[in-house]
Amino acid sequence: MDISCDNRMVREMARDFARNEIAPIAAQMDEQGHLDPGLIPKMAELGFWGIPWPEEYSGAGMDVMSYIIAVEEISRVCGSTGITLAAHTSLGTYPIAAFGTEEQKKKFLPPLCSGEYLGAMGLTEPGAGSDAGGTKTVAIRNGSDWILNGTKTFITNSEYAGSFVIAASTDPPAKTHGITAFIHERDIPGFRVGKHENKLGLRGSSTTELIYEDCRIPDSQRLGEVNKGFKVFMKTLDGGRISIGALALGIAQGAFNEALKYSQEREQFDQPICNFQGVQWMLAESATKLEAARHMVYHAARLYSRGESYHREAAMAKLFAAVAGREVCNDALQIHGGYGYIKEFPVERMYRDIKLCEIGEGTNEIHKMVIARSLIKDGYPRHDFE
Amino acid sequence: MKIAVLIKYCPDSEAAINVVSGKLDTSSAKFSVSPYDEYACEEALKIIESQGSGEAVVFNVGPEKNGKGLRDELARGADRAVHIVTEKEITCPEFTSRLLAAALKQENPDLILCGWKGIDYDLGITGTKVAEKLGIPHVMVVSKLTIADGKAICTRQVDSGDEIIEVPLPAVIGAQKGLNEPRYPSLKGIMKAKKKPASQITPAQLGVEEPTGKAMYTGFTFPPSKSAGKKFEGPESVVEVVRLLREEAKVI
Ligand SMILES: Cc1cc2nc3c(=O)[nH]c(=O)nc-3n(C[C@H](O)[C@H](O)[C@H](O)COP(=O)(O)OP(=O)(O)OC[C@H]3O[C@@H](n4cnc5c(N)ncnc54)[C@H](O)[C@@H]3O)c2cc1C
Numbered sequence: 001m002d003i004s005c006d007n008r009m010v011r012e013m014a015r016d017f018a019r020n021e022i023a024p025i026a027a028q029m030d031e032q033g034h035l036d037p038g039l040i041p042k043m044a045e046l047g048f049w050g051i052p053w054p055e056e057y058s059g060a061g062m063d064v065m066s067y068i069i070a071v072e073e074i075s076r077v078c079g080s081t082g083i084t085l086a087a088h089t090s091l092g093t094y095p096i097a098a099f100g101t102e103e104q105k106k107k108f109l110p111p112l113c114s115g116e117y118l119g120a121m122g123l124t125e126p127g128a129g130s131d132a133g134g135t136k137t138v139a140i141r142n143g144s145d146w147i148l149n150g151t152k153t154f155i156t157n158s159e160y161a162g163s164f165v166i167a168a169s170t171d172p173p174a175k176t177h178g179i180t181a182f183i184h185e186r187d188i189p190g191f192r193v194g195k196h197e198n199k200l201g202l203r204g205s206s207t208t209e210l211i212y213e214d215c216r217i218p219d220s221q222r223l224g225e226v227n228k229g230f231k232v233f234m235k236t237l238d239g240g241r242i243s244i245g246a247l248a249l250g251i252a253q254g255a256f257n258e259a260l261k262y263s264q265e266r267e268q269f270d271q272p273i274c275n276f277q278g279v280q281w282m283l284a285e286s287a288t289k290l291e292a293a294r295h296m297v298y299h300a301a302r303l304y305s306r307g308e309s310y311h312r313e314a315a316m317a318k319l320f321a322a323v324a325g326r327e328v329c330n331d332a333l334q335i336h337g338g339y340g341y342i343k344e345f346p347v348e349r350m351y352r353d354i355k356l357c358e359i360g361e362g363t364n365e366i367h368k369m370v371i372a373r374s375l376i377k378d379g380y381p382r383h384d385f386e
Numbered sequence: 387m388k389i390a391v392l393i394k395y396c397p398d399s400e401a402a403i404n405v406v407s408g409k410l411d412t413s414s415a416k417f418s419v420s421p422y423d424e425y426a427c428e429e430a431l432k433i434i435e436s437q438g439s440g441e442a443v444v445f446n447v448g449p450e451k452n453g454k455g456l457r458d459e460l461a462r463g464a465d466r467a468v469h470i471v472t473e474k475e476i477t478c479p480e481f482t483s484r485l486l487a488a489a490l491k492q493e494n495p496d497l498i499l500c501g502w503k504g505i506d507y508d509l510g511i512t513g514t515k516v517a518e519k520l521g522i523p524h525v526m527v528v529s530k531l532t533i534a535d536g537k538a539i540c541t542r543q544v545d546s547g548d549e550i551i552e553v554p555l556p557a558v559i560g561a562q563k564g565l566n567e568p569r570y571p572s573l574k575g576i577m578k579a580k581k582k583p584a585s586q587i588t589p590a591q592l593g594v595e596e597p598t599g600k601a602m603y604t605g606f607t608f609p610p611s612k613s614a615g616k617k618f619e620g621p622e623s624v625v626e627v628v629r630l631l632r633e634e635a636k637v638i
Pocket residue numbers: 087091121122123124126128129130131153154155156157199202207356359360361362363364365366
């Protein structure tokens with residue numbers, strides 16, 4: 001596939017790093033329900049936490065494709081580390097880099113890019129998931145500050161985060177037109193990180209509630225204009241979707257690799273099971289799905305890099321990679337027979353991990369809604385209507 | 387201190403190698419820097435870091451594509467690359483070492499590090515030949531290296547213990563596994579590598595001609611495939627194992 005020399009070097013480095021440093025601890029992180037404490041600093045040393053941001057903010061100054069490839073490679077061995085990187089970069093850091101003032105960028109980007117702390121983004125609430133416009137957390141102006149009250153739920157990276165980008169309603173009756181984005185640090189009065197969710201998969205990643213009780217945030221940490229926050233989050237999710245596509249692609253590729261190897265080693269009926277057509281068809285279909293998913297995810301990343309519109313393509317790539325990836329993981333487990341159901345084999349974990357890709361940053365159904373709206377508005381394919 | 391590192395760009399240790407009518411076919415193999423050369427480069431970087439200054443220059447002989455291997459080492463932290471570009475891969479160590487020696491003479495490094503062997507042909511001779519051509523000492527298969535007072539103190543592990551060898555600099559030191567743990571190239575390192583100086587020279591520019599009357603590879607074959615092993619468990623199988631070792635394997 002057509003990738004640059006930088007992209008190739010990132011792939012090799014990320015693959016070596018993932019194989020040597022993450023794969024050996026992936027099962028343990030899943031079991032214990034948190035990341036290995038040494039992993040974040042180790043990844044920081046190599047610059048993983050700031051891949052696509054400018055060097056002046058301590059980023060690596062690379063293209064989005066390099067970032068997407070890094071997420072894919074890491075997710076091949078550990079989805080939990082993959083989503084931690086994806087949520088940090090696309091949700092926790094992107095909105096500040098894209099919408100922040102120079103002052104906000106100077107304050108938050110260097111520690112985020114250097115991995116001094118991670119970033120999190122809080123949009124979802126107990127009563128506002130797919131309908132993110134239904135945000136109940138309110139921010140009321142008080143002098144030069146805002147006072148926040150409300151609860152966010154399912155927020156990735158909270159345990160490790162030093163900065164949070166969150167949505168609050170500043171004009172509740174106006175719904176989506178009354179949402180404002182804020183950035184805040186971890187240790188501020190009136191804010192606390194709630195309970196750690198006990199999850200089906202991606203168990204090594206941190207998912208918690210965020211609780212705001214008369215929490216004061218200065219107006220200087222408002223991100224973007226008052227009542228214009230919904231756009232900030234929708235644009236953030238557009239890019240985030242490419243990274244969840246890469247997460248799905250990586251997890252599924254990892255499961256496929258295990259299955260391909262296992263099918264050549266496992267013998268039944270006096271021969272390797274890869275001789276059986278029933279197994280071959282699973283392998284062939286899985287590889288074909290991976291190939292298609294990879295083209296779609298990389299295509300969306302390229303559109304992003306070139307500064308073209310990627311809204312629909314990112315949604316299509318995420319939807320396809322998540323569904324196809326879940327099917328690939330299912331077949332990979334099936335090829336392992338009873339052993340695939342047992343924790344000694346990594347496919348068991350990968351099968352659980354990939355399910356999130358059909359839910360997080362918008363469910364499959366919401367993605368179809370996003371895609372359909374864009375079809376009705378702009379036609380398909382794009383160039384036919386230009 | 388100026389340190390030269392000689393690197394070879396080889397099929398990856400996990401690459402599938404085919405033999406087609408007696409010739410090696412590496413067309414579908416992934417190439418990477420030979421692991422022993424990665425130890426050599428890491429050692430150069432560590433010496434420079436511990437001394438607070440210096441320059442690590444990586445050298446390679448081979449076709450255009452080998453530039454990728456040099457760039458990998460620049461991304462790890464080497465300062466500069468010298469690529470002696472040949473049309474094809476050179477499989478004659480005499481030719482390779484003549485080219486390297488000619489290029490090294492122009493650079494005058496204080497220390498030359500290389501892998502003690504390449505993982506492709508397993509010859510383990512190029513470093514020694516370079517030292518001979520430059521008229522300087524060499525120590526190969528080194529698993530610990532200390533540089534002090536213009537000398538290199540090298541440790542070689544032998545069956546019964548360690549050999550400690552001291553040589554004056556400049557010298558050629560061949561790295562063995564265990565010398566260090568090579569670092570990963572950082573993402574910033576990958577970006578910086580593009581801006582680091584990398585020069586290309588041809589054998590003609592170095593005034594080196596291909597030697598004649600040299601040893602040549604005339605063919606390759608795969609070893610005969612092994613039949614499946616047998617598994618024995620429990621103390622009760624000892625008698626059977628001994629019988630098979632004596633009667634079938636004929637080793638006792
Ligand atoms: C592990 C994990 C990490 C997460 N990380 C973050 C994070 O970092 N930040 C953050 O803000 N959020 C995060 N989320 C939240 C995630 O984005 C939401 O869970 C997701 O958007 C779905 O919302 P919900 O759970 O409320 O489901 P609901 O919205 O209640 O949906 C339930 C079902 O109804 C369907 N549905 C809803 N509306 C429609 C419709 N109009 N048409 C058809 N079907 C519909 C959905 O598709 C789904 O199948 C995370 C979630 C998980 C599980």
